[in-house]
Amino acid sequence: MPSNTPRPSDPTRLVSLLWEPSDRPGRTGLTKRAVVENAIAIADAEGLGALTMRRVADRLGVGAMTLYTHVPGKPELVELMLDAVAGETYDDGALPGEQDGWRAGLRHVAEHNWRHHLRHPWTVEVVPGRPVLGPGVSAKYDLELAPLDGIGLSDLEMDQVLCGVLALVESTVRQQVGLDRVRASGGDLDWWATVSPALTRAMGAHRFPLAERVGAATGEAVEAGDPLAIMRLSVDLLLDGVAGRLA
Structure with a gap:
């Protein structure tokens, strides 16, 4: 069940995006963490095929263009999602x-x-x-x-x-x-x-x-x-x- 989501075209930009603080609000008060968490919720429920920037924006109650001030596009968003859920793998404390x-x-x-x-x-x-x-x-x-x-x-x-x-x-x-x-x-x-x-x-x-x-x-x-x-x-x-x- 491969996805058609391409990998980001600028990995250097993505590195900065991954490592910069995720809870810093933009001008609208929206944070990168909120964008990622809502995207994960959509993908968990419906799969990557259902994930679009518009769907995430609608779920957050903002315009789609607002998301682009935090995430350049869907490929970068998917990488942020993968990194976020990877960090939860051992949340039960058993290492x-x-x-x-x-x-x-x-x-x-x-x-x-x-x-x-x-x-x-x-x-x-x-x-x-x-x-x-x-x-x-x-x-x-x-x-x-x-x-x-x-x-x-x-x-x-x-x-x-x-x-x-x-x-x-x-x-x-x-x-x-x-x-x-x-x-x-x-x-x-x-x-x-x-x-x-x-x-x-x-x-x-x-x-x-x-x-x-x-x-x-x-x-x-x-x-x-x-x-x-x-x-x-x-x-x-x-x-x-x-x-x-x-x-």
Whole structure:
């Protein structure tokens, strides 16, 4: 579910925008924080496709041009939104570096990011690109690196392992968000049961023995097709690989 929202064209301007105070009121009394918070509310409820500068302005009761004195446009607004919600990931006070060992710490990172993305499903709609580090993203990155520090990985490997964990979470959250949307629309979640007879007839004499064997086992497993179970197994396998390298 990729978004068509482009990345900002002036990353240098965006850096200043991200790091300058967010609660300084303009001439109308409006603050950048209010703009961002209302944009997040729209995206949380309806997705990035519903987010426009006009929608945010209407929600705030101001003219659209007023917003542009705080935010140059939608691409910059989305970056501000991403940074704001990133800073909330560990608001419960349970930090990755305080868990029992590096594996527990990275599982903690995975579980918190899973919940974070489901609270803000639009975060997995943003087209990946070179990140522009604001205070929220920087603080989150620092906290998530902590379990890996001093275990025997290089700094580059620490970054790559963390990025691998986060990528696994993001990809499986996309699956979960899709299932949730089908469920919310009253769609048929038992898709395989619906298409299986027609698929069997269409495949006819074609034989895919390995796919048939694994598919049959998958069809009998309770956790089959569960994005959360897939995420947890995938993260554990990645961590097994890290443990092998450390050994």
